[in-house]
Amino acid sequence: MPSRLPPPPPAAAFEIVPPPYEYSHHHHLHQAIIAGILSLTFLVLIFVIFVTVFIYRKLSYNRTTPFDLHNHHQHRRFSYSLLRRASNSFSASTRLGHGGFGSVYKATLPSGLSVALKLMDNPGSLQGEREFHNELSLSSQLNSPFILSLLGFSSDRSGRKLILVYELMPNRSLQDALLDKKCVELMEWKKRFEIAFQIAKGIEYLHHYCNPPVIHGDVKPSNVLLDSDFSAKIGDFGLARLKTEELEMVEENGGGESENVKKNKDGNLETGDDNGSILEETESVITGFEESSGFVDRSPEASPETVVVSPEMGVDKASVSEGCFDKFSIDSGKDLISNGRKKGGSGRDWWWKQDSGGGSESGRLKDYVMEWIGSEIKKERPNSEWIASPSSAEANGSAPKMEAKKQRKRLEWWGSLDEDKLRKEKNRKPREWWREEFCEELTKKKKKRGHDSNSGSESWWQKDDDMLQERKKKRKGKSSRGSIDWWLDGLSGEFRIGRKNSQDWASGDIPKSGGISSTPSMRGTVCYIAPEYGGGGQLSEKCDVYSFGVLILVLISGRRPLQVTASPMSEFERANLISWARQLAHNGKLLDLVDASIQSLDKEQALLCITVALLCLQRSPSKRPTMKEIVGMLSGVAEPPHLPFEFSPSPPSNFLFKSGRKKRGKDLVIGMPNSSNCGLEQWR
């Protein structure tokens, strides 16, 4: 019987299936290769990450602190955690204030010592770091009872949170004590004079007793700290500079002087004739007026009664590019001097031209100031305390009829400034409505007064000497400058990048003034900065002298340099402290500037201080006194100062001092209008 054999398995099956041993060997090999590749990739990846992190850390480490911090071995380095504990983790309750660098906290060290910690707000900010290192390296060289002591510094492990440790000044800054809290201790004249003197001594130390000299670069009330006894010390050297030989050479050549020195086409410095500079300077100002509008009126009477200005200034959003006072501006100033007259610019305008190429007539600063005034006006409108209801005032007999009438006028004016109404009616931009309204108001008032203002005793600008009268005639009919320009005069500065200022202009509900502070090119603070420096010039001691002048005016008047207060337009002239002081000088009424709350006023000393301030505020840096001279004047050692020509009242009335030459500080005669005319012989 034939038997059937099972069909043979397919040949392919034999070929595909390897013997068990060979199969597993290949399989493992394959897996091992894949695993090897994977782990190698992983290791490379880890390595790359590690290297990247290392390089990054190394870079930021070098850029920020440790390397540099080792250079600050003169200062004690505090542990970050110690300071954090000492300040209760930088709690709000320990916060003393806030500035451009960051917040300042009070802390108590384990030893029981109370200190102030300045903690950088903006970790990684190059600007902050620059100021931090600047402060550390400069402070180590300073040793004076009038300079705030820097006790040390700290940084966290990453080196990005930077802290400066200072001696604690229980009464905080002069800004806080004088302008915000209005401390009673500062209502005594003696104390104010002492503070003025101490600040002068502090700056004198920096300029004349440090080698090389130190230029502070940001002298202002918030940088003057008061100890428990209200004695003043100068702090904040974040913007300070050492006066290098290079700087010295430039200055010797007049580099800091915007007016007496100019560069010729080859770039060489040409020195103007200083002897003639008084006249030249006047000429420049006059020429400015010649170019100016017929409606420029610096007389107080030109101000509408109703304009109001408000308290504390806040500028929290300035963002003007660095160097916004361009070369053109400075050159304008120089040309004014060298040519005698300058086409298309005024002696005042060059302070203001800030856009490159002088494209913007008024400049951003002016716009900014105007905008701010607008916001203040809006804030202060109706139901402010000062606008009492006229009817109620009349009804209860608390205000005389005249006052009630004035108040009614104010209300009417405010009423007319109804933003919504105006916007609807005139389709104006919300931020611009007030500006037009304000300028209209000024123009109306000017027209209404007509030539009355020319004859009034207050029209100081009309009373200048014959030369001015001549110039004035030419002024008529020319146009272009806004009525606000005279008022804005004296506000110089540049909006800073990056760093915000604290309360130079501000307080109250607008927390920080703005953007005016340090830039890589180190600018000062608006209102306090010298015009030539704001204009892009060289930082020199005379810039500090100018700032000191502003500070003294603030100290004596108890007002901010730009203070728009709740008051009628008659107050507006006072809002710009510098132009007001100049105006009072012309009127021979300097004592009007003195804070009415001051007790036991020594009028002679007050006059001396204001006069010194005006000397410091001269436009030409070379004419400003040195800090040594200022200390001499304030201490009565040096001859009492003469008012500079640009501030002098018109002859034959309104002279300040009886005899400037023979008598010393103590012998100053109170400046009264129509008093004797001594002290100005030098300009006769």
Ligand SMILES: Nc1ncnc2c1ncn2[C@@H]1O[C@H](COP(=O)(O)OP(=O)(O)OP(=O)(O)O)[C@@H](O)[C@H]1O
């Ligand atoms: N050593 C100190 N002791 C007590 N309070 C201080 C001290 N230093 C600063 N303060 C307070 O902290 C505030 C802020 O100071 P900071 O120097 O940071 O800024 P500023 O000077 O006000 O402004 P900016 O930084 O724009 O110059 C001061 O106004 C002051 O009230």
